Amino acid sequence: MINSKQGEYETLAHLRYAYIEAMHGNPPIEKYFNKDEWSEDTLHISELGKCARQQMYRLSGAPKQVKSVSTMANESLMFWTGNAIHALTVGALEWAGVLVDYEKSLPDLPEGWSGHYDAIYDDWETDTIVGWDGKTVRPNAFDYAISWPKPEHVWQVQGYMRFLPNVSFWQIEYIDRGGANTPQVKEVERNDARIDGRIRTLNAYRNLLP
Numbered sequence: 001m002i003n004s005k006q007g008e009y010e011t012l013a014h015l016r017y018a019y020i021e022a023m024h025g026n027p028p029i030e031k032y033f034n035k036d037e038w039s040e041d042t043l044h045i046s047e048l049g050k051c052a053r054q055q056m057y058r059l060s061g062a063p064k065q066v067k068s069v070s071t072m073a074n075e076s077l078m079f080w081t082g083n084a085i086h087a088l089t090v091g092a093l094e095w096a097g098v099l100v101d102y103e104k105s106l107p108d109l110p111e112g113w114s115g116h117y118d119a120i121y122d123d124w125e126t127d128t129i130v131g132w133d134g135k136t137v138r139p140n141a142f143d144y145a146i147s148w149p150k151p152e153h154v155w156q157v158q159g160y161m162r163f164l165p166n167v168s169f170w171q172i173e174y175i176d177r178g179g180a181n182t183p184q185v186k187e188v189e190r191n192d193a194r195i196d197g198r199i200r201t202l203n204a205y206r207n208l209l210p
Contacts, residue, residue, distance in 0.1 A: 003124040004096030012089060012132070012173060013183050019092035032087035032094075034103050036116055043206065045106060045115030045163075048198050049155025052205055060209050081177050082136035089134055089173075090119050098122045100129060106163040110199060112206070117160045120167055131170035133157050141174070142181040148174055149186040155198065161190040 002009040006022075009015040019027055040058060047055055067075075093099035102119040109115060119132045135153060149172045157170035169190070175183045 001125060002096070002098070004098050006096045009096075011183070012092075012171075012185065015096055016088055016092045019088070019095050022095065027088060027091050027095075029084065029087040029091045032090040032102065033083055034086065034116075036103065036105075039114055042112055042114040043202055045109070045113065045159040046156050048159045048195065048202075049152030052202060055202065056205055056209060059206060078177070082134070085136050085175055085177070086118055086134050089132065093119060093121045093132075098124065106160065108163055110203070112203070113199070115159065115163075117164070120164070123168075126168075128168040129166050131157060131160055131164070131167045132173065133160075133170060134173050134175055136175045136177045139176050139178045139180045142176060142184075145174070145184055148172075148184060149188060154188050155195075157188050158191050159195050159198075161188075162192045162195040 002012065002015055004015070006018065009018060043055060043059070090099065090102045093102075098121045100120045100122055103116055105114070105116045117131060118134055120129055121132060122128075123130045133153070133156065153172050157172060161167050161170055167190075170188045172186045172188060173183050174186070
């Protein structure tokens with residue numbers, strides 16, 4: 001249950017629904033959109049669990065795959081939809097009075113690293129700070145929900161927790177962009193030693209680049 005100044009909600013999906021209804025279908029979410037620029041010159045906490053070779057290619061300035069205009073148009077719409085759902089969730093958390101912060105850069109990152117998290121909020125029932133990361137997916141992705149949370153997503157949010165010591169655990173919410181499936185929330189515990197080891201490994205790879 002999510003206890004808040006607006007009442008109790010069984011899930012984040014129910015909270016978003018209440019927020020949309022309270023705003024008469026037009027919640028003011030523009031200010032919550034992520035406006036951070038992506039840096040090609042740093043390692044990213046969000047990529048901790050992704051292919052190290054791919055990250056090294058990016059850092060070394062390797063040419064990117066050429067995409068058609070149609071592909072870029074499709075991806076642009078996909079990213080905008082995901083961004084809107086993220087902003088809606090943050091707006092709902094603030095409306096409910098439980099939002100702590102959102103879309104902030106992680107503090108005390110090692111040199112050459114960057115990263116920012118989606119949102120953290122106050123769980124009134126347990127008096128703990130909880131992290132939230134939204135993953136918007138295609139409807140057919142729910143056919144493979146048994147594999148959730150994905151390993152690369154676990155690496156990502158454990159990386160966030162490594163630099164946010166006041167966060168008790170992190171929620172990864174898988175949300176159907178088409179709205180046909182009920183969102184699923186997976187909880188992840190911190191593992192700072194694991195993250196420190198991965199950061200050391202990626203730093204070592206980067207130091208070998210020409």
